[in-house]
Amino acid sequence: MHNNFDLTLDRLTKVEGSASLEIRVRENRVEHVHFKITEFKRFFTKAMEGKPVIALPQLLSRICGTCSNAHILASIEACENALGIKPSEQTMALRALTMYGLNIRDHALHLYLFAMPDIFGKDAFLDFDENDPIEGELLNDAFEIKAAGNFLSTLVAGRSVHALYPNIGGFNQIPGAPEIKIAIEKLEAIRPAVIRLVKVFENSPFHFDRNTNFMALVPKDRYGFIDGDILTSKGERVPEKNFREHLERVVLPYSQASAYKHEGEAYMVGALSRMNLAKDLLHPRTKETLATTLNLFPSTDVFYTNIAQTVEILHSIDDAIEILQNRKFEPEALQKGTNREAVGVGVVEAPRGTLYHMVKLKKDGTVESGEVIVPTGQNQVNIEEDVARLVEDLIPESSKEEIVFEIEKLIRAYDPCMSCAAHFLKVDWK
């Protein structure tokens, strides 16, 4: 029995970036949870002002090292929409591959290095024992999967961090045939390891169920990360032409206390949302391999985000292999747009959820203003509500140390990214 206490986690570990948490409990009821992103603001949306449009994707990539390639693609789409450029089919295929490389590497980093130690009762993934048959295999699997994702990113985008090839109007370089062959072999080779990873998280004893609203960018035909409409679990569909309206609905509240609610309620973005809303669109080979696993969705269990990420790794592999095997890549000139007064919006599914970029251009092609809305910002209210419920559930039986451990585990399941979240100009900290 605790009755009254204040709990502060100075800095969460095994997450991207820096965040802290403050909880106030009175009479065993949670009075407030403050999930605080403690990264220092670097004022990217302010720094956009006056820059030439061509400089924007590389600048905004520096919002976050982890999600940099998602920021580049969201920014490119926003700039292209403002300049009136329609990317070619080949460009869209290369962008899909860029996101597949990112998701393979980034999900593997989160699943093995951040989330898995909790399941095995270890402090760090590197504490796993190489000589133990299970732990040794997982160590190998982790770095093989990450390396394959890295190889794909480097081949298609030039770099896995702050990619060099994707540009406004197309790609500066196209992948060569010999490297494509190696990429296919590497991706095929890690499939068994990914299937083992799916099982680890399917068998995980961690669960936390609380119903919420789910939201994701869902493509028309094939599960992916770069185009589609915004769908919600309430059955809403926000088409591309209404992105502005949708964006405002999300953006406007965030200079107030109720930031990032959608129609007055918290919502969740990320792999769980995508899987809940779009599992039918996964690659046929992924669906065949993971038929039983996919029956777990839709789900309201936050820890199933981890399982959803494992499924997304396999889908990324299977669809990347299909694209690489079937498409002939030809050199294409970058498409040129027209400098004009216009607003452009770009939306992608970053590994952690829906990422919005908006840019307002002046007649001379320089930036008047812009806006970036990141997944972790959108999940913030939902995380606070989940933590409040979790703490109230745990209070009667658990020690403070146990409560802290459980909170960190739950927040980790969201795979939050504080580097992204800290670029904001307007954040209400109360």
Place this chain on the structure above:
Amino acid sequence: MAENDLEKPKIKVGWFSFSCCEDNTVVFTELMNDHWRDWKKLFDFRHARVLKSQNILDELDVAFIEGAIASDQQAERLRQIREKSKKLVAVGACAVVGMPAGQRNYFSEGQKREIEFLTARFAALPKVLKVFEVVKVDAEVGGCPMDGNKFLEAVNGLVSELQNIK
């Protein structure tokens, strides 16, 4: 790396992130894909929040610092790390040249006025600092993100030096 290097006492390493996008952390975890076996034997990661929860700031052989310094509190923390570390390496552009984390240093007067209330609220320094402006730096690995090969060169150099001392 010679076989007998792996039998020597582990090198105590810390990885610290200040104001930045943590792209060097990602490059570091990518380099691990090829080097994790050696690093597991060679390094005792005493403090690396991206890798572990039980982090200890005690005597370190090498501290890697990414990010620029945006507040007095961060500067104080960096000085503590320096005191406890035999070698301190600044990694990535934000640590080495202060950019782009320090882009507000170059804002127009009007832009500065618009962000003033935020820098005041979070007790941020009037000017974002490079790591060497706060503490002595023994080695630098530049780049945005840091160059992986240069990082490995720096690491290998420090390992030889430290193992000769030990």
